Amino acid sequence: MAFHMNKKFLVISLSFFLISSEANPISHVSYISSTPDVSPVASPTETADVDASNSNGASVKNLVGSLMVSSISKTEDFVNKVVEKRLAKIVDAYKKDCLETCREVYEDAVDAMKETLEDVNEGNYYKANVDVSTMSSNMETCKECVNAIYGQDPEFTKFDNWAHAIIEDALTRITSVSS
Secondary structure, X not given: OHHHHHHHHHHHHHHHHXXXXXXXXXXXXXXXXXXXXXOOOOOOEOHHHOOOOOOOOHXXXXXXXXXXXXXXXXXXXXXXXXXXXXXXXXXXXXXXXHHHHHHHHHHHHHHHHHHHHHHHHHOOHHHHHHHHHHHHHHHHHHHHHHHHHOOOOHHHHHHHHHHHHHHHHHHHHHHHHHO
């Protein structure tokens, strides 16, 4: 039932998107606005490529592939510019353990992104769905740790919000082909 509701929501969302893009043509969709201040940023995707009904999954393959490539780079950049920088200054054992956990789970998330990229390129959307879900679990582990140790940390919150938007977008596109 939930899956059927998600399909309806996807169709309604895509219908709204298509109607609104005719009234106000958008040249691209971007994830830049909610990203942390690290580069490179996620690449924009052309609206002409958004076609979830494409039975062979070519547009989904291109869009999810683009999301994963840019997300790998952005996540690695976040680890290097935020997590590693904080680790270099930390003396407190609890904070250090938390940041090391974040580094580890973000590295695991990057591995899951690479797996997703391979799966999508091979047309294995079921496995891609599992890998994207793994990314989400990895990101959630760090979020819980940071919230427990730091509270609402702006850098981590911004990155987490961006990551979850990417994950949600990738899952929506993957399930549109695998269903």
